[in-house]
Amino acid sequence: MKLYSFLITILFILFSNAALAERLSVSVSAANVHSGPGKNYDILWKVEKYHPLFILKKSDSWYHFRDFEGDEGWIYKSLLRKIPSIITNREKCNVRAGPGTRYKKLFSVGKGIPFKIIKRKGAWIHIKHSDGDKGWIHKSLVW
Numbered sequence: 001m002k003l004y005s006f007l008i009t010i011l012f013i014l015f016s017n018a019a020l021a022e023r024l025s026v027s028v029s030a031a032n033v034h035s036g037p038g039k040n041y042d043i044l045w046k047v048e049k050y051h052p053l054f055i056l057k058k059s060d061s062w063y064h065f066r067d068f069e070g071d072e073g074w075i076y077k078s079l080l081r082k083i084p085s086i087i088t089n090r091e092k093c094n095v096r097a098g099p100g101t102r103y104k105k106l107f108s109v110g111k112g113i114p115f116k117i118i119k120r121k122g123a124w125i126h127i128k129h130s131d132g133d134k135g136w137i138h139k140s141l142v143w
Helices: 002-022
Strands: 022-026 030-034 043-048 052-059 062-066 071-076 085-087 093-096 105-109 115-123 122-130 134-138
Touching: 022 115, 043 071, 052 071, 052 085, 115 134
Parallel strands: none
Antiparallel strands: 022 052, 030 043, 030 071, 052 062, 062 071, 085 115, 093 105, 093 134, 115 122, 122 134
């Protein structure tokens, strides 16, 4: 009986932590990242619309997160939504007119540019930036 209770407890802990782990995106034009769960904590940096964040912990109205570079901070929960998004993780990323390298290059972006996902086609992702620019990017170039 003790073993059964122990296993149930372990499973509960594992699944409750997994339930917390979610990926959300910034839903406003810019948001402050704080060093702790409150406006009285230092502002560490700002993130822009569609920036994806991996939620580590929830504390009242504040979420502790990790970003694509492994940096951690706190953000007010009303600034986040479940918006499918990506962020570029290479120094030069070509955005194309269609899902493949045979399509015209529309523009290039550097590392750390967030986009909303419109749809996926194989290894390609149709994206939209907060300024309205759209195109296709290969999944190997994003987080």
